[in-house]
Amino acid sequence: MDEDRSGDDPSRTADALQTAVERYLRSKSTGVDDEGDPSGSYVDAAGSELRRFVGWMRARGRGLDDLAGDDGPLVVRRYVERLDDRVTAGGIAGSTANAYFSYLSGFLTYCVRDGRLPTNPALTNTAREALPADESSRTDQQFWTTEQRRRLVGFVDRRAAEAVDERGFGATTEARDRALVRVLAYSAVRGAEVLRHPKDDREGRQGVRWSDVDLERSTLRVLGKDQHLGPIALPAKAAVGVERWQAVQRPPSEDWPVFSTDHAPSKYAAVREELGDDVDVAALVDEAGGIDALLRERDVAPPALTTEGARSVLKRLTDEAGIDVDDEAGYLQLHGARRGIIGEVYRRDRGDAQDLARHKDLSTTHAAYQHIGVEEQTERFDEHLEEID
Secondary structure (H helix, E strand, C coil): CCCHHHCCHHHHHHHHHHHHHHHHHHHHEEEEEECEEEEEEEHHHHHHHHHHHHHHHHCCCCHHHHCCCCCHHHHHHHHHHHHHHHHHHHCHHHHHHHHHHHHHHHHHHHHHCCCCCCCCHHHHHHHHCCCCHHHHHHHHHHHHHHHHHHHHHHHHHHHHHHHHHHHHHHHHHHHHHHHHHHHHHCCCCCHHHHHHHHCCCCCCCCCCHHHHECCCCCCEECCCCCCEEEEEEEEEHHHHHHHHHHHHCCCCCCCEECCCCCCCCHHHHHHHHHHCCCCCHHHHHHHCCHHHHHHHHCCCCCCEEEEEHHHHHHHHHHHHHHCCCCCCCCCCCCCHHHHHHHHHHHHCHHHHHHHHHHCCCCCHEEEEEEEHHHHHHHHHHHHHHHHCC
């Protein structure tokens, strides 16, 4: 995606991008300088980075047309990866990289309103997931605490065990939720790595399949933030939930999603897509004894649970478990699970935390969890001060 396309004579579309940036900056200006150029605090802050973006695009033979096509999200992603490289090299902070991305996204939204682009490619998951951590906002981000994690895991364990005792193979929702919570709580996966994103049809973004699970080796294959599709560790506390869920779900094939949806219309749609629109799905469901029985009978894989669906699940489970969450969200969020368990490991071993987080550089882990280091320093300083005075 980052190849040089200078042979395509892209000067026209590159000039169009430059023109769009200058029009955008003028729309944001609060005045003009002595040379007649737009000025103002936002223009001063965003202008240099947006012009740098234009130069980066021009050097690669790209322009506005590339942002309007199917490759637009990947083009933006490559630029975001450049920002991430600058953070890793110590050139800019994660918060600065996120600010630069906000400038770019704001400009691209303007291009949509101005009729220059059909959509904003920066708003896609493809582009955004490459953003480096913004360490300046750590205190505003949710971390599952040890007590919250234990209470939620204990709740879904009891709930699933009772449901299995009562309904056996019918306890699908409870057994699935137990597996989901345990995987989120203990494996440090990102929600997008194991759940389905409706607007991202890439392999690895449609929910993990049973073919991605290796319980013997305790691994789970996911598409990581670095776009590498490969195995990650599946700790025993996570694997036990997955194994018990597999025994309840009894997937007919390895193509079935590990975390399948409970949304009935989506299941009906999957059957119609597989068998054709001319099939009387309702009649087949009646004959089979239910939509789930039909899916199993015809080996039609149900859609995977979406990230939004998982948020609804966590909202419901947080409430049913009686867990107080003192933040704006009011429930245990997907990414809070990842931050929480990595933070716990970080307190014990920095290197293991880096491995669990799958950060390329330890400095990224330090930046993301620097608040823990400061807490530990304070404790040590307090001990010294007690001895001194």
